[in-house]
Amino acid sequence: MATSGDHLVLIIEDEQPIRRFLRASLTNEGYRLNEAASGEEGLRVAASYPPDLVLLDLGLPDIDGQQVLRRLREWLAAPIIVLTARDQEQQKINAPDAGADDYVTKPFATGELLARMRTALRHAQPAGPQSSAVCIGDLRFDLAARLVFKRESLIHLTPLEYKLLVTMLKHAGKVLTHRFLLREVWGPESSQETHYLRVFVASLRRKLEDDPARPRYLLTEPGVGYRFAAE
């Protein structure tokens, strides 16, 4: 498991019990922590001690979590993971578009949160020299030749399918909203609707997955978008 030794994590969360169990599990993983119990305090602490990752609760007592998110994003490049409750469905859907890198729904298991944090931190790393050959599970990508293999047999993809797949691969492990994918693949001017994306993803699943109804790579994030499973 990748070491998380030096990473400074800022927890903005008003609930003391949640902060306590986060503190316990995160310090155990070797993260350094800063804590804030309100939005204003969170913004202040973030400015004084720029964090490597932020865990932001959307239901804050003083300012709306979405606003904290936007104000942090104005200057902070570090990944932000949003903690939401079930009844904040709409906020959860909006969060990635407002600049959040990922979200976790309360109540969540610690393992799930740690995995998301690792993914987010990895994506935050300055992109190193990328290899043109990527292997994930039984898939092999030859990005230079624009070819995709499954168990070493060539998969035939349309140009748009390939573009979609590579976009998702590039952000593997991270939640990608419908809007983001439509913009990336079909262009910023595209007026295509979400169901185009759904049909393309379904098509990709039929080609890449063993059982398209139980996808292993192209996971659905209900109501939000998709996630390319990296691990």
Added chain:
Amino acid sequence: MATKRPSPDDLLAQAEAEEAQGRRGSLRVFFGYAAGVGKTYSMLENAHRALAKGRDLVVGYIEPHTRPDTLALLAGLEPLPTRAIEYRGVTLREFDVDAALARRPDVLLVDELAHTNAEGSRHAKRWQDVDELLAAGINVWTTLNVQHIESLNDVIGQITGVTVRETVPDHIFDAADEIELVDISPEELFARFRAGKVYVPDQAQRAMQNFFSKGNLTALREMSLREAARRVHTDVELARRIRAAPEPWATAERLLVCVGPSPTTARVIRTAKRMAVALDAPWAAVAVETAGAAEDGPAKSRIAQHFRLAERLGAETDTISGQDVAAAILEYARGRNVTKILIGKTHQPRWKRLLLGSVVDDLLEQSGDIDVYVIQGQKESEEGGKPRAASPRPSWKPYLGSACAILVGGLAAMALKTLHLADSPANTAMIFLAAVAFVAARFGRGPAIFASVLAVLAFDFFFVPPFRSFGVSDAQYLVTFGVMLIIGLMISTLTSRLKRQIESTRLREQHTSALYQLGKQLSSLYGGVFLVSAAAKKVAEMTGGEVAVYLQQPSGPPQLAFGYNTAIAQHPISVSVAQWVVEHDQIAGPATNTLPNAAGLFIPLAGSQRVLGAIAVRVPDAERLLDPEQRRLLEACANQLALALERDEMVIEAAEARVQAEAEQVRSALLSGVSHDLKTPLAAIAGASSSLLEATSLDEETRRQLLETVAAEAARLNRLLENILQMSRLDAGAVKPNRQWHVLEEIVGSALRRTSRELQTHTVDVRLAPNLPLVSVDGLLLEQVLVNLLENAARYTPPRTAVTISASIDGRWLRLSVSDHGPGVPPGAEERIFEKFYRATPTADGGRGSGLGLAICRAIAQIHGGTITATNRPGGGAEFVLRLPLAKDAPHVVVE
């Protein structure tokens, strides 16, 4: 002695009077006998005194033409702004009732109680404004001249020769709490008038010259003194009765005044009023609707006017019907212990009276122990009272018909004579008589007279010697002529009387049946909108006019509920009129005293508890609506509608109460169910965690088990709470499906991923038909349905059994099913398992579900317009089938 004690009625009257005073403002009238006696001056002087005593006093309105020394008294008094009204290019300044109501002073000064307001004001008369102020609890001081009192109006008109149109109803004057008589000698007043100190409008200058004669002034003064004295007497009378002094006389008098279309009736009514006051007797005004009387439109409307006058003067009014006027009046009078009957003297020609009799004569003859007063009337012709203008234009057709009839009769007589079958002149006369009788019965009076004359001429010319000449040799034929004429007249009169009787019966029958139909219709309808429109349509049908209905709202002005396209609805003041009508529970509109320039006649919808609104009727001829019969019918309709609306409100309230009670029941069931379900996992968590904290020596395995319990129970609690939240959102109707085009496979996959932990011991078989179209659903909600069904399958079926998800197209439906190999649904419970908190059986691991999962599934299916059912499969196991309607316009996306 019983007689010395005040009767309960007297005490009640006093209590009521006192109570009314508590609510109403008091009225103080500065009362004089002519302009210029100093009423306004005196009022203002008093105002300064009151102001000095610290009373909150405001000057509402003082006639601007008041003399300078009076106007000087206005200094130091708070004036109320007046209202400007544009009238025919002239700006009139009027007293502003609303400003007064808003200011709410303790005492308000309003000059000239008898003033007629400018068109466009709320009330036609200022006394109505004052009445409203009093009703609002404001004390009012005002001024009044004796000749403006309604019941004295015509007496004074007779004395002075000047008729005043501006009158104040007696009950207003009588209800005044204080009368301040302002009196100076006629000599002094006369001098003032001649010195130009009394203001009179220019156009009235000449009349006033006559009015201010010394004789007139003396008479008026006497009248005012007497009126003031009468007031004093009334007060003393009341006080005396309260002090239990014996009654000076048995006041068992009751007056009845006969009302007819004749203009003399107004005088009779006023006389009756004075008499009733003098005798302290209740009185009633009655009109007799005879089948014979010529009660055409104008006559009816005059009767209606007389009724309104009588009502204003405090009489009860009633219409009775009967063949014989005198008999009907006497029957009514005896039925109500009337002691005195007043009737106007009509000027009929003597011969007519002798021939046909008169009501007055009949009354005098049959009255028995009831006194009959015959009041001097005026000749109808002087007033132009005969409704000639309204009688239908004579048509020549009936005359042609009568000529034909006589011709036929003549020919018949000629034929009979030629054939020598009937050649006696008597038989010939009989044949002509038959023709005249026919004409009379068929065409009425005029043609009957015409036919009689024609018949006599023909008879004379052709059948009476000397033939072919109009000469009559024998005087006895004059008798034949006379008889023929009389019979013609009698038959025509009888026929027309019969016709009218039939007509009036028919009208009444129509009204009754209309009311009956309306009642029946209203009783079979529910919902305010339907009731209002049914009643409004019926009223429109009955009156032939436009109808609008305004309904009172919980707050704010009444709102239009029917008749959006009517002129009433488009009239700018209609809403205010409706509001006024609702607030005062009084009729208003054209031909009434209140808001005569409203778009229609507004009748309050008075229910048993409150006024629910107003119904407005607009007919071209508004007077017609004030015909008592018509008005009563309209009021009856309004009443029926009001009661129906009230009944409807009660039904709604009862239904709401029932729903609320049911909701309450569901809520308490939910609470008891939920509290158990919440407590179980909480107990487990609390127990396990406290064991971990307190127990000092636990082996690693036990610690692990306890921690697993905490985690599992927390997950269970979470699921339960989510279900409860979801269910309450669905129940509250707060969930609107966010429909998008979805790939079903993706939703199934998502649901499988969410239930992967629960289903890890089961095998799940997914069988989706190839080429399923995109489905228009709320993805999250459909996923929820699948998750709940899969969780149920995991929970209720033994491990290592298969669960199958299949989807196919079934006609225009998408059929999505989840089937298992468990014990199946208990027979008979296939429907009940979808009810909230119904739990079929213990789960496979002995636990219990939340009892909400399937209820949520059903609610979600329903908001998608689909269904969900449960059956037991022939081979064992349960199958849940969700059917969703397929959209016709599913988009097709080509990937290649």
